[in-house]
Amino acid sequence: MSERSRGPLDGLRVVDMSTTLMGPYAGLLLAQLGADVIKVERPGGDIARQIGDRSGVGLGECYVNFNRGKRSVVLDVSNASDADLLDEMIADADVFSHNLRPSTARKLGLSYDSLAPSSPRLVYCSMHGFDQRGPWRDKPAYDDTIQAAAGIAAMQGGSKGEPPAYVKTPMADKTVGVFAVAAILAALHEREASGLGQEVSVPMFETMAAFTAMEQQGGTVFDPPQGSYGYARMDSPHRRPYQTADGYLAVLVYTDRQWENFFSYIEKPDLIADERFRTIGRRTENIDELYALVADALPAQSTEEWLRVFDQIDIPATPIMNISEVITSPQSLASELFEVVDHPVLGPLRQPGMPITFSRTPPAPATPAALLGADTAAVRNQLGRFGRTIPRLADQSADCDHYQGVCHDLT
Known part of the structure; x- marks a missing residue:
């Protein structure tokens, strides 16, 4: 410079x-x-x-x-x-x-x-x-x-x-x-x-x-409204840092490919074809149940083990860090x-x-x-x-x- x-x-x-x-x-x-x-x-x-x-x-x-x-x-x-x-x-x-x-x-x-x-x-x-x-x-x-x-x-x-x-x-x-x-x-x-x-x-x-309002307007973006306000994925009580065997981890499984990789890794390949989870629209409608599956799976391994897994299957995940750790x-x-x-x-x-x-x-x-x-x-x-x-x-x-x-x- x-x-x-x-x-x-x-x-x-x-x-x-x-x-x-x-x-x-x-x-x-x-x-x-x-x-x-x-x-x-x-x-x-x-x-x-x-x-x-x-x-x-x-x-x-x-x-x-x-x-x-x-x-x-x-x-x-x-x-x-x-x-x-x-x-x-x-x-x-x-x-x-x-x-x-x-x-x-x-x-x-x-x-x-x-x-x-x-x-x-x-x-x-x-x-x-x-x-x-x-x-x-x-x-x-x-x-x-x-x-x-x-x-x-x-x-x-x-x-x-x-x-x-x-x-x-x-x-x-x-x-x-x-x-x-x-x-x-x-x-x-x-x-x-x-x-x-x-x-x-x-x-x-x-x-x-x-x-x-950008994402929170929900169905009220239409005139007349075609649904209530809010964004179901953001509002889910299961959208939170997930507990692992020894701590907490932030992970967001989002795309079709990411969900396929996740379901395969946790040995539930049948969920790939489940009508509730096949598209992002259907996943959003069933987001509580879907995120509960993630919450149930993560206690099986440590935070470091899951970070390695998610890196391998290309799913965004990061440790939970305080400001000192961020720095x-x-x-x-x-x-x-x-x-x-x-x-x-x-x-x-x-x-x-x-x-x-x-x-x-x-x-x-x-x-x-x-x-x-x-x-x-x-x-x-x-x-x-x-x-x-x-x-x-x-x-x-x-x-x-x-x-x-x-x-x-x-x-």
Whole structure:
């Protein structure tokens, strides 16, 4: 890799005013792809800085992963001088992103309509809870509430009377962050033809509802409906890691050939011609019984023995790994998925890198997450604002309420 290579987005400048996880994840991906991402924080800093902050310097365990590769600038947007500086930063950028509620963005003079006249090429990305055309447009939202509203929590509970449950990762935050990156890149591509920027709005509820409905709509995809919602294979109580003689194993027998191989191996070749299991449609209708056959067969051998068998008969199977095992797995090590980063304050960190590869413009490893306001002076000087007062670190514990609801009015 060339020492000068920053990645395919080298030269792109992003001003990111988002906090917590959703917006920062989008900013992280852009930074990992080579963009210059300037993270604008209030004097108190992104609230995520305090999650698992063992060092006490505002570099918590989530923050350092979600905010690599970014410069940190502290601005008090309720102050006219800092608000002017933010306007200059945005005018100098290709992209401005935030996860403020749209009503709050308007109050702060940061709506697209306010910024576009002086920055016609600006790609403006807002990530918020709900589409502005709906009655929930002003409701606050977080990952848990969106998992509930978009059908994800109910889906985890299943259709057989189990209580709803959340996916144990901020699935909505991270998925919407990826959608935001796609929207930003699409708008940048269109700008090459038109010369004009535009606003892209990425609502959490609509994004996750569409994401979930793809396979979960079931028979309700037809109008009028020809069956109930849901996807039988996903809803089966037997779709789970299977117990082996000494542990658990994930295996998915799926195609006709895979089922033929599996039935032959467990010495039940008569099931190959069984009308219940001959086609994927019939297997889906009888999925509970089919998966129960797998669950009954696996305790006969150890996890390692089954892994060897499934490799031989070409059926996807993997061991059940925790995050520590994922990091040290032979596959992760060979693909260099996790990078060891020497943080100037925290010391060595092992962090997820960019999983995508590029043949000509490979991204450089993202720089470590910055201390709050570490780049404020440099950015001010870049814009020629030498005379402005740089917020003192001692002032950065100010009450969030002072900032016109910015903190409380995030998505």
